[in-house]
Amino acid sequence: MLLHILLVASCIASSCAIWPQPLNQSKGTDVRWLDPAVKTTLHCNGAIALLYSHDSSEYQFTGLIHELSKISQVFFGHFQIFTGNKSRHETPNSLSESFLLQAAARETIAQIHRSGFVPWKMHKRHSAFEPDAHAPRQYVSAVQIHQMKCPDSHDFAPVSFFDGDESYELTITNETATIKSNHTIGSLRALQTLQQAFFAHSTLSGSYMPDLPLHIVDRPRWRHRGLSIDIARNPFRPEDLIRTLDAMAMTKLNRLHIHATDSQSWPLDIPSLPKLASKGAYQPNLIWTVNDLSEIQAHGVMKGISVFVEIDMPGHTASIAHSYPDLIAAFNELDWSTFAAEPLSGQLKLNSSAVNEFVSTVLLDLLPRTRPYTSLYHIGGDEVNLQAYLLDETVSSDDPHVLQPLLQKFVDRLINITIQQGLRPIIWEEMLLDWNLTLSSAVDKENTPSTLVQVWRDSQRIEEVLKRGHRVIFGDYKHWYLDCGYGIFLDPYPMGKSPHGVPFNTSGGIPSKLHVPYLDYCAPFHNWRHMYMYDPVANISSDLVDGVEGGEVLLWSEQTDSMDLDSKLWPRVAAAAEVLWAGVRNDTMLEDAARRLGEWRERAVTDLGVRMSPVQMTWCLQERGCNL
Known part of the structure; x- marks a missing residue:
């Protein structure tokens, strides 16, 4: 048929x-x-x-x-x-x-x-x-x-x-x-x-x-139609993701990417390493148990949604130091901005047999438990900090020529274990484009899942990945990051200048980098129309477009928790979902989209109890639009 x-x-x-x-x-x-x-x-x-x-x-x-x-x-x-x-x-x-x-x-x-x-x-x-x-x-x-x-x-x-x-x-x-x-x-x-x-x-x-x-x-335009949620920077409950899955199903999204751990906390229970969550979670009652994860994944399956996990490595791993301090370099340095993208600093040592053993233990515990519900695992790989390895006694260098082969071995281990466990690896774009690593998808063997590259910057980066023979999922931070436009979460120094020891190897006294109006790095706020008009394949050669598997809309949680999750997600995620399902939109579709999305919002609020923002005021919906 x-x-x-x-x-x-x-x-x-x-x-x-x-x-x-x-x-x-x-x-x-x-x-x-x-x-x-x-x-x-x-x-x-x-x-x-x-x-x-x-x-x-x-x-x-x-x-x-x-x-x-x-x-x-x-x-x-x-x-x-x-x-x-x-x-x-x-x-x-x-x-x-x-x-x-x-x-x-x-x-x-x-x-x-x-x-x-x-x-x-x-x-x-x-x-x-x-x-x-x-x-x-x-x-x-x-x-x-x-x-x-x-x-x-x-x-x-x-x-x-x-x-x-x-x-x-x-x-x-x-x-x-x-x-x-x-x-x-x-x-x-x-x-x-x-x-x-x-x-x-x-x-x-x-x-x-x-x-x-x-x-x-x-039928859908793209196979991979996802939402990524960071549950590590602020605490979330499993029921938050259950409710989110129900709303996702109403938009025909089919991938939920859980960014499960980060430098600020490790809420995910790894039974073979119980101290990871018991010491790394913000509170003992905020640990995501084995049953919590399997329930969320099974609920996703029931809705036609593949729920997969990311444990970002080797960066974004400072929370491991609460239980295994010897594995982490540059942990919680006073001058965190030298050693990390945001506080707190610390990442896995890069030339350590103990780290290799730790990584294997984590993955061989986690992946067999996720495999019954998904075919994917995200190995991370973004925002690796060079300066942190000056404080890593196994490396003691920030020279990219020294670090690159060590990163290659580290990523090879992650990819190999993932594939051996029957899952397809996903990796952030930096490992390919900034570090020039060789990924498995460049040398595929028959029946071996290729490594999927997730690009978060722009179409030019998508095309660069495609030209290297890799398949891509997109999610441009200038369009599809849901945390943008709320202002920075950091504070300026109370005295207006940095204290002793900040920045690194100085006595301090550097003026604060923060000033009015305290905007975040990706402002402005991306409203649903802006997200709806995102063309992920703009300026990409037509002979390469088939290498794009789809995309994700992403929420990093520095300023989001259970209380405002719904309003940060919806209805903007639904706008992105129509792009992923129906294809690239244009501005002639906005009036019709506003009415249909408005109706979808009312249905989801009523039947699912999702506390989302309105699409338009009621008068506009009743009068079939508010045009200018």
């Missing part, structure tokens, strides 16, 4: 509210209600299986409706049992694609039924926009998923699942919603779209869709 059929979009722009914008869609004006007894079935390999039925006992899988082949008997026989009293955070002991599809079908129908989203802000003040709740109703009573490749009923395979075909076709006519897809991940994306087609009625008498018939053909 090919899902690249082109449709003529016949809907009025202001009514096409699906986010992110589908490739092609057409809508009508008839109304259908969702049948309280709606049934969802999977059609595959000549067989039909019931995925969800309101009247099934505790939502249990009821077996085959129709058996046509031995293959289908084996496949459908592996569907997992569901009980209706599971908590939202509870995950199964053994994942499989068949389990995920059943879970997604059940959760989609349940979410539509329990939604409280009444879209009054999207219509004229006091207008009668809802269907008559007392009039005779016509229902959507069946959801049929026709999937080309049957869901695997055995253990979950992250590579084949997350690299699967995400394209889908969704058609709703009369009483049936039909999904056509090639792969389970495509069916999940279709179900995520289906959920946005329905609204709650203000009488609480059911959910309806006002756009029948509906026809959508859709």
Whole structure:
């Protein structure tokens, strides 16, 4: 089945509210209600299986409706049992694609039924926009998923699942919603779209869709569509990321990159080295346990999102000194700005057998635990400080010619362990472009995952990486850094000049570098429109563009914690998500985007409880825009 059929979009722009914008869609004006007894079935390999039925006992899988082949008997026989009293955070002991599809079908129908989203802000003040709740109703009573490749009923395979075909076709006519897809991940994306087609009625008498018939053909522009969150500089709770994953799923993002440790704290539990978190976390109750991480990763899988970890090395590692001080050079030097990008200073020694053993222990503890849920691991590699190695007795040099071969050996170790554990390494751009290291992707062997390079500066750096034969993910700090524009987090010296010992090898007395208005390095604030208009492949040669796998929008947490996480992320992350899903945007799309994003925001606030900033004031939404 090919899902690249082109449709003529016949809907009025202001009514096409699906986010992110589908490739092609057409809508009508008839109304259908969702049948309280709606049934969802999977059609595959000549067989039909019931995925969800309101009247099934505790939502249990009821077996085959129709058996046509031995293959289908084996496949459908592996569907997992569901009980209706599971908590939202509870995950199964053994994942499989068949389990995920059943879970997604059940959760989609349940979410539509329990939604409280009444879209009054999207219509004229006091207008009668809802269907008559007392009039005779016509229902959507069946959801049929026709999937080309049957869901695997055995253990979950992250590579084949997350690299699967995400394209889908969704058609709703009369009483049936039909999904056509090639792969389970495509069916999940279709179900995520289906959920946005329905609204709650203000009488609480059911959910309806006002756009029948509906026809959508859709597929993503880029494979890697991610959000990166730093949980080390300020404390976060696992439930913060659970809530974030739910919102990400509503935008069809599919990668959550957890920057898990940094110089300020090490909150991640490594059981083979328990002192790392017990001494490195800000408080004992702020440790992320093994169960916390696996719960977040499993929740991501249920939403079609690969959750992977970054432990940045060899820089950004000062927090290790709280438990293993002999591994860190230049720890907490008074003149931190000489030895680090921000306080506190300290990074792993570069020519130490003890460091090599430590790194191996950490990775061989962590990676086998993350591998069941993801195919990725980020090895870090940014902002390595040369001066710190003057205080590293294993090196005692800041000469790049001395440090480069030592960095090569260090990174080789990280990459090799990652690949041996069956994961694809990701590395920051500096290791390739500034240090000229050789990465595995330049000398790939068959079936060996290539190292993916993450570029955070600009398109010129993206093109440089591509010209060296490496694949890229982007995230320009001038467009997609979410922490920009809030001002610097550092203070000037109280006396206006540096104290004794600052800067390094002086007696002090240097004027403070900070002055009014205390702007941060990447100001101004990047509003959602600015993020929406980012063209990641601008000025990149057309013959190289295929080497771009996608991108990430990033939040560094110097001035963010659990209390303001939602408002720092949303709705700006959703704007970036449409770029990643639908492709590069242009300013003619902004008016339509404002309305669709505004509706998406109201739905997420109402149904997910995400405390995000408004897209526009209510008057603008009701009047279909505020133009200048």
